[in-house]
Amino acid sequence: MSIAPVDDATLARLLTDWLPEQRWFAGKGLELSGVRVTRRAMMLDDPEVLVEHLLVDLEVDGRPQRYQVPIATAPELPGDRRAFPLTPEGASPVVYDGLRDPRGTESLLRHLGEQAEVGGLRFRLVADAPVPEPTWGRLLEGEQSNSSLVFGDDLMVKLFRLVQPGVNPDVELHAALADRDCPAVAALRGWVELDDGEVGDLGGGPTTLAMAQEFMAGAADGWAMATASVRDLFAEADLLAEEVGTDFADEASRLGAAVAQVHEDLAAATGVTTRDGTDLVASMRARLDAAVAEVPALAEYADAARAVFDEVAGSGPVPVHRIHGDLHLGQTLRAPDRWIVIDFEGEPSAPLAERRVPDSPARDVAGILRSLDYAAQHTLVGVEDRQLRFRAREWRDRNVDAFCSGYAEVSDSDPRDTGALLRAYTLDKALYEVVYESRNRPGWVPVPMGAVERILSAG
Numbered sequence: 001m002s003i004a005p006v007d008d009a010t011l012a013r014l015l016t017d018w019l020p021e022q023r024w025f026a027g028k029g030l031e032l033s034g035v036r037v038t039r040r041a042m043m044l045d046d047p048e049v050l051v052e053h054l055l056v057d058l059e060v061d062g063r064p065q066r067y068q069v070p071i072a073t074a075p076e077l078p079g080d081r082r083a084f085p086l087t088p089e090g091a092s093p094v095v096y097d098g099l100r101d102p103r104g105t106e107s108l109l110r111h112l113g114e115q116a117e118v119g120g121l122r123f124r125l126v127a128d129a130p131v132p133e134p135t136w137g138r139l140l141e142g143e144q145s146n147s148s149l150v151f152g153d154d155l156m157v158k159l160f161r162l163v164q165p166g167v168n169p170d171v172e173l174h175a176a177l178a179d180r181d182c183p184a185v186a187a188l189r190g191w192v193e194l195d196d197g198e199v200g201d202l203g204g205g206p207t208t209l210a211m212a213q214e215f216m217a218g219a220a221d222g223w224a225m226a227t228a229s230v231r232d233l234f235a236e237a238d239l240l241a242e243e244v245g246t247d248f249a250d251e252a253s254r255l256g257a258a259v260a261q262v263h264e265d266l267a268a269a270t271g272v273t274t275r276d277g278t279d280l281v282a283s284m285r286a287r288l289d290a291a292v293a294e295v296p297a298l299a300e301y302a303d304a305a306r307a308v309f310d311e312v313a314g315s316g317p318v319p320v321h322r323i324h325g326d327l328h329l330g331q332t333l334r335a336p337d338r339w340i341v342i343d344f345e346g347e348p349s350a351p352l353a354e355r356r357v358p359d360s361p362a363r364d365v366a367g368i369l370r371s372l373d374y375a376a377q378h379t380l381v382g383v384e385d386r387q388l389r390f391r392a393r394e395w396r397d398r399n400v401d402a403f404c405s406g407y408a409e410v411s412d413s414d415p416r417d418t419g420a421l422l423r424a425y426t427l428d429k430a431l432y433e434v435v436y437e438s439r440n441r442p443g444w445v446p447v448p449m450g451a452v453e454r455i456l457s458a459g
């Protein structure tokens with residue numbers, strides 16, 4: 001017996017309740033309206049299950065967003081796993097998350113292996129990529145803005161949830177880095193794209209929907225490693241940082257070298273130009289104004305912060321090239337043999353055109369320096385222990401130095417020599433973090449607020 005797909009209007013109604021519950025939904029807590037299914041494509045038409053690919057348009061607080069949502073429709077939920085149903089209990093047929101159906105994920109991999117064109121979706125492998133053996137995919141359960149499936153032990157496919165017209169920078173920059181044989185990223189294996197005349201407003205060219213890349217089994221997250229090192233230092237009251245078994249300095253130095261390698265290769269692959277200092281700080285000034293408006297406690301720092309940005313504005317042209325753009329320790333992985341940098345998508349909610357503007361590598365360096373400060377300080381919010389505070393600063397300064405030394409071994413510039421520029425980017429990131437934390441983790445606000453104060457008092 002064949003299964004009938006649920007109609008568009010019913011789907012839109014089900015999605016209105018279901019989307020806000022999804023981890024990757026970017027409009028949490030905001031008003032959701034106007035949910036419409038604007039595109040449907042059949043990915044698997046099996047007697048036991050239908051798997052469809054949907055593009056869903058909606059408004060979040062009055063602003064348009066487009067998501068891709070694979071769904072499965074079947075007589076019943078797949079037995080042994082949580083399927084995240086859209087339909088209420090007892091409904092028949094059931095509609096549920098298509099990425100949680102093994103038959104659905106296997107069909108996705110089969111399309112990729114065959115470089116198929118299905119319902120207008122083009123599945124592509126890079127020239128020398130191994131053709132994957134069909135198998136089902138396991139969905140990663142971390143806090144992600146996208147959804148990643150792992151197949152076997154060496155392939156990962158990430159679906160970009162928010163769909164914007166054009167090539168996603170994650171695929172674009174992984175491809176550029178692959179051309180340079182950059183060792184500090186996972187190998188790009190393929191992608192899925194849509195060249196869509198039907199929807200009309202996708203822009204005409206290819207729009208990236210997903211990226212396939214090498215899965216680094218057994219890799220450790222940079223943030224997890226750094227925070228484990230800090231915890232161990234705090235537990236060993238009598239030892240210096242270099243005497244603790246999990247001292248991070250050698251790793252920080254290797255990470256610095258890896259980030260510098262990524263920058264060298266991005267510069268070579270995408271070209272170096274210059275931007276005037278005034279242009280470069282325009283977004284920093286705007287962010288400062290918006291941050292002060294949202295978090296009034298920042299007002300007392302505003303004049304001093306403006307002076308930091310003015311210094312860069314008056315400094316003439318600054319070399320720029322494509323960079324990562326959203327780098328922090330959570331975007332780094334320590335594979336058994338090397339560090340790699342992941343997730344070159346940039347800030348998913350920013351327009352693609354903005355994310356593709358060349359910028360100074362100092363922005364990425366500042367991202368890691370801020371992250372090292374976070375790793376050292378975030379457990380000490382509200383803790384008065386002066387000894388621990390001293391040790392946290394010591395850990396941070398030691399690892400900032402190690403990271404910069406490692407960076408300077410590969411690059412022809414040492415981040416510590418880029419004074420005013422690095423200071424401006426670090427301040428800009430700390431201001432962004434004050435707003436981010438006040439919205440998401442108010443208890444953590446003192447971490448970036450302390451950094452704003454420190455950066456400005458060091459002037």
Ligand SMILES: Nc1ncnc2c1ncn2[C@@H]1O[C@H](COP(=O)(O)OP(=O)(O)O)[C@@H](O)[C@H]1O
Binds near residue numbers: 147158213215217
């Ligand atoms: N190539 C990879 N190999 C192994 N794990 C990876 C790889 N890329 C990403 N990951 C894991 O998946 C998580 C999410 O990846 P990421 O690219 O940051 O997704 P998102 O864009 O959703 O934030 C990472 O935190 C990391 O743990």
Ligand SMILES: O=P(O)(O)O[C@H]1O[C@H](CO)[C@@H](O[C@H]2O[C@H](CO)[C@@H](O)[C@H](O)[C@H]2O)[C@H](O)[C@H]1O
Binds near residue numbers: 145223329370436
């Ligand atoms: O989701 P993204 O990876 O794009 O980044 C957002 O969330 C990050 C938190 O996960 C946030 O990072 C801040 O906290 C980190 C520790 O949890 C710390 O390592 C970073 O240095 C700090 O900026 C990031 O700012 C935000 O954009």
